[in-house]
Amino acid sequence: xxxxxxxxxxxxxxxKHGFKLFSEDDNTGLTLDLNRLTYSLLLGKxxxxxxxxxxxxxxxxxxxxxxxxAYNGDVVPDLCDYMPPDNIEPLLRQAHLAEYxxxxxxxxxxxxxxxxxxxLPKHINITKEQGLSGSDLPEISDVxxxxxxxxxxxxxxxxxxxxxxxxxxxxxxxxxxEPICHSEFAWAKDGKALFYMSISCHLITRAWLLPSI
Numbered sequence: 001x002x003x004x005x006x007x008x009x010x011x012x013x014x015x016k017h018g019f020k021l022f023s024e025d026d027n028t029g030l031t032l033d034l035n036r037l038t039y040s041l042l043l044g045k046x047x048x049x050x051x052x053x054x055x056x057x058x059x060x061x062x063x064x065x066x067x068x069x070a071y072n073g074d075v076v077p078d079l080c081d082y083m084p085p086d087n088i089e090p091l092l093r094q095a096h097l098a099e100y101x102x103x104x105x106x107x108x109x110x111x112x113x114x115x116x117x118x119x120l121p122k123h124i125n126i127t128k129e130q131g132l133s134g135s136d137l138p139e140i141s142d143v144x145x146x147x148x149x150x151x152x153x154x155x156x157x158x159x160x161x162x163x164x165x166x167x168x169x170x171x172x173x174x175x176x177x178e179p180i181c182h183s184e185f186a187w188a189k190d191g192k193a194l195f196y197m198s199i200s201c202h203l204i205t206r207a208w209l210l211p212s213i
C-alpha cells in the first residue's frame with residue numbers, strides 16, 4: 001500500500017468496497033474491533049506497532065494489508081440492547097479510517113484522526129466529485145434491507161439509529177427479535193445516507209460509507 005493514502009482515496013474505497021469482519025480474500029476492507037485502551041493508544045499516537053493489538057482481534061488471523069475501519073469496540077454492546085441509544089453518534093465519533101501494513105512490523109495507522117462523524121459530512125458529494133456512478137456505487141439493497149428501511153430513511157432525512165433487528169424464524173415459527181443476533185443501523189443527514197452497518201455478537205460485521213438508497 002502507498003505511504004500516502006489520502007482521505008479521499010480511503011473514502012472512495014469505503015464507498016466502492018465497504019468493510020466486513022472477514023475479508024474472504026476479496027477487495028473488501030476489514031472492520032477492526034479495538035478495546036478502549038488500544039483505541040486510545042491508536043488515537044493518541046496515530047499508529048500501533050507490533051503484535052499486541054492483533055491478538056485482541058476476533059479476526060486476527062484474517063488481517064490483510066489495506067484500508068480498514070478501526071473502532072472502539074467497547075461502545076458497541078450498548079447498541080445491542082433491547083432499548084438502544086437514541087443515535088449511533090458515540091460509535092461514529094470513535095470509528096476511523098486506517099491502514100494496516102504487515103511488514104516489516106505489523107502496523108495500524110490512522111489515515112485521518114478525524115472520526116467518521118467528522119469526515120463523512122464533509123465528503124457527502126464525493127460520489128459526484130469523483131465521477132463515481134452505476135456499478136461503482138453500492139446499493140443498500142446489496143444487504144437485503146427491507147423496503148420499510150428505505151422508506152424510514154426517506155421519511156426521516158436526518159436519522160441515526162437502529163433500523164432492523166433479526167427476524168429469522170425458529171422451529172416454533174416465532175421471529176428471533178434478538179438485537180445481539182443481528183441488528184442494522186443507519187446514519188442519514190439531509191436525506192443522504194452517510195453510513196450503514198450490521199452488528200452481530202457485539203461486532204461490526206459489515207459497513208458501508210455513503211451508500212445509495
